[in-house]
Amino acid sequence: MIPQNLRYMESHEWARQEGDIVTIGISDYAQSEIQDIVYVELPEVGTELTQKTEFGVIESVKAAFDLYAPVSGEVIDVNESLLDAPEQVNESPYDDGWFLKIRMTDPGELDALLDADSYQAHIEAEHA
Amino acid sequence: MKRTPLYQVHESLNAKFTEFGGWEMPLQYSSIVKEHLAVRTTVGLFDLSHMGEFEVCGLGANELVQKLSTNDAGRLTDGRVLYTLFCNETGGIVDDLLIYRHADNHYMLVVNAANIDKDLTWVETHNNAGTKIKNVSENTALIALQGPKSIDVLNSFVPERDVSGISFFRFAVDEVAGIRTVISRTGYTGEIGFELYVPAENAERLWNVLYPAVMEADGQPVGLGARDTLRLEAGLRLYGMDMNDDTNPFEVGLGKFVKSKNRQFIGKRALLAQKKKGITKQMIGFQMLDRAVARAGYAVYQDGEQVGEVTSGAPSPSLKCNIGFASVTFQTASDDQKIDIEVRGKMHAAKIVTVPFISPGT
Numbered sequence: 001m002i003p004q005n006l007r008y009m010e011s012h013e014w015a016r017q018e019g020d021i022v023t024i025g026i027s028d029y030a031q032s033e034i035q036d037i038v039y040v041e042l043p044e045v046g047t048e049l050t051q052k053t054e055f056g057v058i059e060s061v062k063a064a065f066d067l068y069a070p071v072s073g074e075v076i077d078v079n080e081s082l083l084d085a086p087e088q089v090n091e092s093p094y095d096d097g098w099f100l101k102i103r104m105t106d107p108g109e110l111d112a113l114l115d116a117d118s119y120q121a122h123i124e125a126e127h128a
Numbered sequence: 129m130k131r132t133p134l135y136q137v138h139e140s141l142n143a144k145f146t147e148f149g150g151w152e153m154p155l156q157y158s159s160i161v162k163e164h165l166a167v168r169t170t171v172g173l174f175d176l177s178h179m180g181e182f183e184v185c186g187l188g189a190n191e192l193v194q195k196l197s198t199n200d201a202g203r204l205t206d207g208r209v210l211y212t213l214f215c216n217e218t219g220g221i222v223d224d225l226l227i228y229r230h231a232d233n234h235y236m237l238v239v240n241a242a243n244i245d246k247d248l249t250w251v252e253t254h255n256n257a258g259t260k261i262k263n264v265s266e267n268t269a270l271i272a273l274q275g276p277k278s279i280d281v282l283n284s285f286v287p288e289r290d291v292s293g294i295s296f297f298r299f300a301v302d303e304v305a306g307i308r309t310v311i312s313r314t315g316y317t318g319e320i321g322f323e324l325y326v327p328a329e330n331a332e333r334l335w336n337v338l339y340p341a342v343m344e345a346d347g348q349p350v351g352l353g354a355r356d357t358l359r360l361e362a363g364l365r366l367y368g369m370d371m372n373d374d375t376n377p378f379e380v381g382l383g384k385f386v387k388s389k390n391r392q393f394i395g396k397r398a399l400l401a402q403k404k405k406g407i408t409k410q411m412i413g414f415q416m417l418d419r420a421v422a423r424a425g426y427a428v429y430q431d432g433e434q435v436g437e438v439t440s441g442a443p444s445p446s447l448k449c450n451i452g453f454a455s456v457t458f459q460t461a462s463d464d465q466k467i468d469i470e471v472r473g474k475m476h477a478a479k480i481v482t483v484p485f486i487s488p489g490t
Binding site: 035036038039041057059060061062063064083086 | 155156159160161164353357419420421423442443445450472
């Protein structure tokens with residue numbers, strides 16, 4: 001259920017590392033809790049992100065939710081298709097629903113994130 | 129937090145809950161969009177048992193409701209429902225509510241959940257004739273069926289009559305699946321529908337009878353999330369969001385529910401003066417021109433100057449754009465007039481549109 005190859009934040013963002021490029025999105029659990037995503041606001045290519053700080057917003061019918069950067073670095077790609085089809089985050093949170101690709105500045109920051117098992121435990125604790 | 133008699137039913141349906149006016153209520157069962165569209169196309173089943181009900185009866189009841197109501201309660205005949213406001217001496221809205229006339233000197237008032245205590249005090253304070261006022265909120269459950277298929281669904285449980293014969297804003301007392309029910313042709317969705325008042329101990333029985341029929345009709349149980357988007361599309365104001373004790377009816381476009389000719393009611397003097405003087409703010413409907421969602425509290429600008437704020441705002445599942453109500457200080461407003469709304473520090477363009485956003489069914 002929870003992909004083993006990703007790292008997670010307690011705020012439910014995931015990070016997929018490929019060399020020094022990190023792709024980020026939100027977990028299946030997060031999208032199912034938020035439901036009906038209607039709007040995604042993302043930074044532009046070239047923006048510098050800092051780990052654990054806000055970089056964007058997703059909105060459901062009911063409310064807006066802040067997004068937090070799993071790692072620091074420069075935004076090198078943005079999933080522009082979400083602007084017209086934000087529902088992809090609901091339909092495919094780990095693939096088509098990705099948000100950004102970041103060139104990370106400090107690979108050591110990934111160690112501060114949760115692995116799949118710890119994230120699973122975190123969800124269970126939050127849901128209890 | 130208070131819970132309705134149907135709390136466990138919602139839990140068994142895996143509802144997500146939310147706090148509303150001191151109540152723990154279902155926010156959604158499946159998805160707000162899905163539930164919303166079910167009401168527009170088939171039928172939705174709602175638990176609205178958090179709403180407050182007062183029985184007002186006996187000598188002086190006619191005069192009491194007339195004295196409190198901005199709309200003319202004297203026009204009510206038995207079996208009719210009136211949408212009205214209570215206003216205070218300065219014209220501020222105490223609550224918006226429904227008045228049901230059962231008989232001469234016998235009424236049921238249906239008030240907002242968050243205002244039950246305030247309204248009860250208000251009614252009691254003005255009861256000079258010893259009229260009997262009973263808060264029956266705890267003993268009364270309210271289940272709503274809303275949507276084009278609500279007539280068919282309800283008819284299958286009411287053998288003695290065709291419920292389509294109950295006109296908009298009328299009610300009948302009859303048995304639904306053997307349960308004595310106030311069947312009211314009212315709602316808060318802009319669709320054909322019914323609100324069913326039953327004793328709290330029968331709530332679960334009534335729900336369990338209706339639920340399978342609703343599902344069979346491709347309907348959904350509907351939470352407060354979709355109730356909010358449905359009422360917004362239908363142009364219906366929400367007390368506590370779009371109006372409060374400091375808002376007068378003209379400022380929220382509810383002036384047509386102030387009937388001052390040949391009658392006295394609390395707030396009349398202030399309201400007549402305000403009407404004469406002209407309002408300093410008005411409510412408009414708007415539609416965003418991009419995908420940004422304007423929510424309550426966001427600032428509204430015109431030509432670079434702040435002119436008001438959003439009071440209700442959400443994505444419209446039916447129209448597939450973002451809509452809302454705003455309270456603004458400018459006096460003239462025409463369709464397609466442009467405004468800007470600040471969303472997280474950035475200006476987003478919107479245009480003024482006519483309310484209601486959808487054409488309602490009754």
